[in-house]
Amino acid sequence: MIWIAIIISGLFTFLTRFAFIGGLSGRQLPPSVRSLLAYVTTAVLTALIASDVLIIDHQFNVTENPQVPALIIAGIVALLFRNIVLTIAVGLLALWVSRHMIFI
Amino acid sequence: MLGVKHEAPLLVGVIPFGLIFGVLGIEAGLTPLQIILMSVIIFGGVSQIIFLDLVATGVNPFLISSTVGVINLRHALYSARIAPFFSQLSLGWKIILSYLLTDEAYAMTIRRFETLPHNAFMHYHMLGTGLCLWISWQITTVLGILLGAAIPPSLGLGFAIALTFMTIIIPYCTQFPHLIAVLVSASIAIFTYALPWKLNLIIAAIAGMLAGYLTESLTKSIAKNRGEV
Numbered sequence: 001m002i003w004i005a006i007i008i009s010g011l012f013t014f015l016t017r018f019a020f021i022g023g024l025s026g027r028q029l030p031p032s033v034r035s036l037l038a039y040v041t042t043a044v045l046t047a048l049i050a051s052d053v054l055i056i057d058h059q060f061n062v063t064e065n066p067q068v069p070a071l072i073i074a075g076i077v078a079l080l081f082r083n084i085v086l087t088i089a090v091g092l093l094a095l096w097v098s099r100h101m102i103f104i
Numbered sequence: 105m106l107g108v109k110h111e112a113p114l115l116v117g118v119i120p121f122g123l124i125f126g127v128l129g130i131e132a133g134l135t136p137l138q139i140i141l142m143s144v145i146i147f148g149g150v151s152q153i154i155f156l157d158l159v160a161t162g163v164n165p166f167l168i169s170s171t172v173g174v175i176n177l178r179h180a181l182y183s184a185r186i187a188p189f190f191s192q193l194s195l196g197w198k199i200i201l202s203y204l205l206t207d208e209a210y211a212m213t214i215r216r217f218e219t220l221p222h223n224a225f226m227h228y229h230m231l232g233t234g235l236c237l238w239i240s241w242q243i244t245t246v247l248g249i250l251l252g253a254a255i256p257p258s259l260g261l262g263f264a265i266a267l268t269f270m271t272i273i274i275p276y277c278t279q280f281p282h283l284i285a286v287l288v289s290a291s292i293a294i295f296t297y298a299l300p301w302k303l304n305l306i307i308a309a310i311a312g313m314l315a316g317y318l319t320e321s322l323t324k325s326i327a328k329n330r331g332e333v
Contacts, residue, residue: 001164001165002134002138002159002165003138004165004169005155005159005165005166005168005169005172006138006141006142006145006146006155007145008165008166008169009145009146009151009155009168009169009172009173010142010145010146010147012169012170012172012173012176013146013147013148013151013172013173013176013179014202014203016173016176016177016179016180016183017176017179017180017182017183017202017203017205018183018198018199018202018203019180019183019184020180020183020184020186020187021183021186021187021190021198021201021202021205022195022198022199022202027184027187028184028185029180029181029184032317034181035317035320035321036313036314036317037177037178037180037181037313038178038181038316038317039281039282039285039312039313039315039316039317040174040175040177040178040309040313041150041175041178041272041273041276042273042276042282042285042286042289042312042316043285043286043288043289043308043309043310043311043312043313043315043316044154044171044174044175044289044305044309044312045150045154045175045269045270045272045273046269046273046285046286046289046290046293046308046312047289047290047292047293047304047305047308047309047312048154048157048265048266048269048293048305049266049269049270049273049290050289050290050291050293050294050308051293051294051297051302051304051305052157052161052262052263052265052266053262053263053266054290054294055294055297058297058298060294060297067263067266070263071266071267071270074267074270075270075274078267078270078271078274079274079277082271082274082275083271084120084121084124084268084271085120085124087267087270087271088124088264088267088268088271091263091264091267092260092263092264092267095260095263096260
């Protein structure tokens with residue numbers, strides 16, 4: 001099943017990259033589509049973060065959720081340092097602290 | 105060769121990503137072969153980490169592929185803008201350069217194409233850039249796999265993925281339309297969570313994109329009106 005997903009994903013990705021270079025050369029996307037696509041990364045990643053972090057056992061939960069303070073701390077670190085390895089390290093450490101010391 | 109040299113600063117961003125992908129791949133329970141071939145077949149950093157996230161939550165392969173497809177749709181923008189520079193090349197060249205068209209390779213290449221006068225060998229610059237990124241991505245994926253095998257499992261896989269995603273979107277959040285896209289996408293993802301097949305992800309992504317786009321158009325037209333008064 002994973003192989004099917006890898007191959008189809010690869011095919012989609014290649015065809016997207018090839019679309020204009022290979023076939024539609026010279027044509028441009030309309031400005032509205034261009035602006036819309038500028039928000040793809042933000043919108044998709046946010047949806048994934050929200051459903052991974054803010055939902056526990058199929059319930060929206062931010063009050064008894066050790067991941068929330070850890071995410072906020074890591075968010076501040078990300079904003080200040082823009083460093084992915086540092087953000088992950090601080091975030092995982094903060095999660096451990098909040099799991100063992102705050103939400104027992 | 106110049107393409108390789110210009111690429112060096114960008115590699116600082118690619119190396120940790122490849123390592124993280126390799127580690128997370130192992131933690132998500134994929135085999136080393138699946139992880140390596142994913143880096144070869146898809147060759148798109150963020151989308152590969154999304155893939156792992158969805159595998160970990162037990163989503164079916166078609167939904168995984170469509171989410172990967174949606175996130176990589178932004179490459180159509182790059183393809184459209186870069187295509188006129190490649191119109192004289194053979195099909196083989198077009199296929200190779202399309203395959204190598206990542207965020208970083210595009211950023212490097214388009215700046216060069218648009219500032220320097222055209223010459224017949226410019227595409228070699230992109231080949232150099234692309235291959236350098238490709239090799240770095242494959243090597244760091246393998247190193248990440250080795251690292252992942254050494255790290256004990258369940259150090260918080262899902263959360264590490266969420267943190268990776270957050271580092272990517274945080275720089276955008278200083279722009280108002282992106283901030284609105286974030287708020288709308290997160291709210292919709294939670295409100296529609298109960299829907300089957302993780303449909304909430306696609307709905308939230310579309311809503312977030314529309315929200316960002318509409319905010320951008322609105323702020324532009326307000327600024328324009330002010331200018332006229």
